[in-house]
Amino acid sequence: MYGWTGRMLRVDLTAGTATAEELCPHDLHVFVGARGLGSKLLYDAGAYDVDPFAPENPLIFATGPLTGTYAPSAGRYNVLCRSPLTGAIAASNSGGYWAPELKFAGFDLIYVTGKAAAPVYLWVHDGKAEIRPADGLWGKTVSETEYAVRARTHPEAKVACIGPAGERLVRIACVVNDRSRAAGRSGVGAVMGSKNLKAIAVRGTGPVRVADKEAFKAARKRAMEKILTHPVTSAGLPAYGTAVLVNVINAHGAFPTRNFQTGVFPEADRISGETLAKEYLVRKKACFACSMACGRPTAIPSGPYRGAGEGPEYEAAWALGADCGVSDLAAVTHANWQCNEMGIDPISYGATLACAMELYQRGYLSKEQAGRELRWGDGHLLVEGVRLTAFREGIGNLLAEGSYRMASEFGHPELAMTAKKQEYPAYEPRAVQGIGLSYATSNRGGCHVRGYTIAPEVLGIPEKLDPLVADNKAFWVKTFQDATALVDSSGLCLFVTFAIGVPEIADLLAAATGEAYTAESGLLAGERVWNLERMFNLKAGFTRADDTLAPRLLSEPMPEGPARGQVSRIDLMLPEYYRLRGWDEEGRPTEATLARLGLRW
Amino acid sequence: MLVVHPERCTACRLCELACTFHQDGVFHPLKARLTVGIFPEDDVFVPIICEQCEVAACQEACPSGAITRNLETGALEVNTSRCVGCRMCVMACPFGTMVHVDVDGKMQKCDLCKGDPQCVAVCPWGALEYVEPNDAALARRREVARRLAGVLKGVRV
Numbered sequence: 001m002y003g004w005t006g007r008m009l010r011v012d013l014t015a016g017t018a019t020a021e022e023l024c025p026h027d028l029h030v031f032v033g034a035r036g037l038g039s040k041l042l043y044d045a046g047a048y049d050v051d052p053f054a055p056e057n058p059l060i061f062a063t064g065p066l067t068g069t070y071a072p073s074a075g076r077y078n079v080l081c082r083s084p085l086t087g088a089i090a091a092s093n094s095g096g097y098w099a100p101e102l103k104f105a106g107f108d109l110i111y112v113t114g115k116a117a118a119p120v121y122l123w124v125h126d127g128k129a130e131i132r133p134a135d136g137l138w139g140k141t142v143s144e145t146e147y148a149v150r151a152r153t154h155p156e157a158k159v160a161c162i163g164p165a166g167e168r169l170v171r172i173a174c175v176v177n178d179r180s181r182a183a184g185r186s187g188v189g190a191v192m193g194s195k196n197l198k199a200i201a202v203r204g205t206g207p208v209r210v211a212d213k214e215a216f217k218a219a220r221k222r223a224m225e226k227i228l229t230h231p232v233t234s235a236g237l238p239a240y241g242t243a244v245l246v247n248v249i250n251a252h253g254a255f256p257t258r259n260f261q262t263g264v265f266p267e268a269d270r271i272s273g274e275t276l277a278k279e280y281l282v283r284k285k286a287c288f289a290c291s292m293a294c295g296r297p298t299a300i301p302s303g304p305y306r307g308a309g310e311g312p313e314y315e316a317a318w319a320l321g322a323d324c325g326v327s328d329l330a331a332v333t334h335a336n337w338q339c340n341e342m343g344i345d346p347i348s349y350g351a352t353l354a355c356a357m358e359l360y361q362r363g364y365l366s367k368e369q370a371g372r373e374l375r376w377g378d379g380h381l382l383v384e385g386v387r388l389t390a391f392r393e394g395i396g397n398l399l400a401e402g403s404y405r406m407a408s409e410f411g412h413p414e415l416a417m418t419a420k421k422q423e424y425p426a427y428e429p430r431a432v433q434g435i436g437l438s439y440a441t442s443n444r445g446g447c448h449v450r451g452y453t454i455a456p457e458v459l460g461i462p463e464k465l466d467p468l469v470a471d472n473k474a475f476w477v478k479t480f481q482d483a484t485a486l487v488d489s490s491g492l493c494l495f496v497t498f499a500i501g502v503p504e505i506a507d508l509l510a511a512a513t514g515e516a517y518t519a520e521s522g523l524l525a526g527e528r529v530w531n532l533e534r535m536f537n538l539k540a541g542f543t544r545a546d547d548t549l550a551p552r553l554l555s556e557p558m559p560e561g562p563a564r565g566q567v568s569r570i571d572l573m574l575p576e577y578y579r580l581r582g583w584d585e586e587g588r589p590t591e592a593t594l595a596r597l598g599l600r601w
Numbered sequence: 602m603l604v605v606h607p608e609r610c611t612a613c614r615l616c617e618l619a620c621t622f623h624q625d626g627v628f629h630p631l632k633a634r635l636t637v638g639i640f641p642e643d644d645v646f647v648p649i650i651c652e653q654c655e656v657a658a659c660q661e662a663c664p665s666g667a668i669t670r671n672l673e674t675g676a677l678e679v680n681t682s683r684c685v686g687c688r689m690c691v692m693a694c695p696f697g698t699m700v701h702v703d704v705d706g707k708m709q710k711c712d713l714c715k716g717d718p719q720c721v722a723v724c725p726w727g728a729l730e731y732v733e734p735n736d737a738a739l740a741r742r743r744e745v746a747r748r749l750a751g752v753l754k755g756v757r758v
């Protein structure tokens with residue numbers, strides 16, 4: 001096989017077994033890999049019916065056919081399971097070096113079920129695997145775990161693990177690999193914790209092969225010419241990381257501030273990528289096979305927040321910054337390092353803390369209940385809260401449940417800025433209409449990387465749309481969702497799509513695998529994945545009523561800035577979106593749509 | 602010859618991938634003729650290359666005279682018909698840049714891609730450079746001098 005290894009590792013932690021299996025070549029071809037293939041396996045396993053923390057919930061680590069090659073930024077994998085935060089399908093994407101190492105070890109994916117009687121870690125090396133006791137590892141931070149596991153396995157082993165948050169089933173816990181690359185969202189780390197699985201170390205000494213060497217070289221060359229000349233991928237991301245967006249988004253009045261009470265943060269520049277580069281950036285750092293190097297190793301030499309680590313990137317700078325009203329970049333940076341070490345999603349953490357702050361502001365959550373004051377802009381609380389959340393201590397035990405459950409407990413679920421119980425990222429749906437539809441219809445709940453319409457609506461890529469207009473946004477959201485599903489299934493980083501599109505990706509896939517991917521069939525594969533995820537959610541009990549946003553965004557006009565007076569027009573966009581998708585009025589794929597995509601209930 | 606600028610390296614490992622893809626037709630970092638030393642603890646990244654040493658330990662150690670210099674490129678190359686796979690060169694090379702290629706059981710090393718180094722071509726940040734040997738030596742002396750000058754002036758470079 002080319003591109004794919006064609007093999008997976010099946011691990012049953014209850015039985016204590018790990019065995020290699022062949023993957024179905026047809027499934028590989030039509031679901032491509034990573035997110036698509038993982039979704040197919042989850043669906044077939046009936047994971048929509050299982051409790052997310054039950055041993056039966058499969059936890060899948062899946063690479064794509066391009067992972068491990070020198071295709072642009074092709075070092076990624078997805079972690080999939082039924083999410084304990086949303087109850088929907090979870091597919092969280094991460095970079096670094098772990099995923100290609102799994103390919104070099106001879107596997108496309110690892111499929112974990114069951115629950116170990118005591119904490120264990122998995123040691124995968126060149127086609128073999130062992131389940132080993134994680135003595136002394138439980139309770140360790142991410143970097144401590146990584147170093148300890150490497151010492152017990154191989155100096156070159158790559159490690160994906162959970163921190164204390166995943167161990168304590170914190171619903172916003174992530175899986176972290178290479179110390180600071182995270183499969184961040186939807187609480188996949190908590191599912192790993194529920195299985196008593198602390199880490200997966202991988203070491204591979206084999207090659208990854210492609211079908212047509214010359215065609216692959218040529219396809220890469222065409223893609224790289226675009227990536228190396230596009231201003232975002234060749235200059236913006238390397239120089240300032242993703243946080244180059246802070247000032248841009250704020251200028252559009254789309255930078256959610258203090259739990260989405262407004263879209264303008266006057267102190268935005270203090271937490272921007274430009275300021276970070278000036279103050280704390282050590283150097284730029286790349287993931288495997290990536291020319292964009294948006295990674296941000298940072299260090300703070302002195303003061304209460306001194307230390308070193310990685311980040312923040314844009315989403316974290318916003319969630320830990322503007323959303324909590326914090327403008328102290330040192331506090332934001334240090335809180336981000338803490339999130340890396342504790343294994344917590346900084347988007348959901350920051351957004352949940354922001355929600356708690358608003359509950360407090362409005363008197364719905366008292367000082368006695370919180371055990372302390374929860375004031376906007378409190379950097380110390382921001383930093384300390386990460387550890388409290390990971391260990392479920394004090395206020396942290398509330399935050400550990402995510403904003404929807406927390407706000408519901410105090411009788412105000414409407415103050416949770418979530419879709420399908422997952423916190424929104426850093427763009428205001430009242431100021432950017434398409435992204436609101438994208439959040440509302442995202443199969444994993446509030447999320448920007450399922451259909452990043454910020455590219456056309458704000459950045460003008462591939463063409464400029466008016467962010468305040470709802471017309472025709474359904475078409476853009478659908479197209480971006482399908483294309484993104486293809487990107488995530490191939491093993492590429494989404495950021496390459498600032499410069500390249502489905503035709504370039506299809507060429508790479510065809511040359512790598514030897515299968516006849518074209519722009520049309522590639523986009524169709526993405527659409528297939530999207531519909532399969534939708535079917536998973538429908539079977540999990542989601543309905544049309546879940547394709548919506550927090551009431552504030554639908555009824556309270558934006559108070560200030562360029563989007564002043566606007567609300568999100570989901571009501572207009574959603575029916576058109578269903579129609580374009582070939583779904584009925586309840587948001588279910590019609591038989592004709594399923595037939596077109598080759599899917600069955 | 603190849604020159605490394607570690608301070609420009611981002612640890613993307615594209616050079617390792619391009620090297621084996623060109624030389625062996627597969628993506629196989631373990632067999633790359635150069636390796637990026639990545640020390641995540643300190644965020645320091647150092648590509649290690651074959652220095653094509655003037656008096657080369659690999660060549661001296663080889664019992665069958667399989668390692669010879671290509672006078673056009675200056676690279677030391679392995680003559681595979683002579684190589685017996687004894688791995689003496691592996692033990693001798695102070696940089697560990699000899700690799701054992703599975704296909705024929707023979708040793709391989711950086712041959713500067715016969716004068717068109719693929720690692721240099723793929724590196725997005727100019728962390729690897731291909732220069733005339735004399736220029737390289739001069740550039741390195743200048744680099745050292747620049748650092749010294751910085752130290753002398755008491756500023757960080």
Ligand code: SF4
Nearest residue numbers: 651652654658659694
């Ligand atoms: S292989 Fe080693 S000893 Fe031989 S020339 Fe290269 S660096 Fe020198």
Ligand code: SF4
Nearest residue numbers: 620711713714718720
């Ligand atoms: S010059 Fe060629 S053979 Fe030598 S390290 Fe670079 S890519 Fe490999």
Ligand code: SF4
Nearest residue numbers: 610611613614616724
């Ligand atoms: S390609 Fe360049 S930047 Fe990337 S690892 Fe190699 S030397 Fe470093």
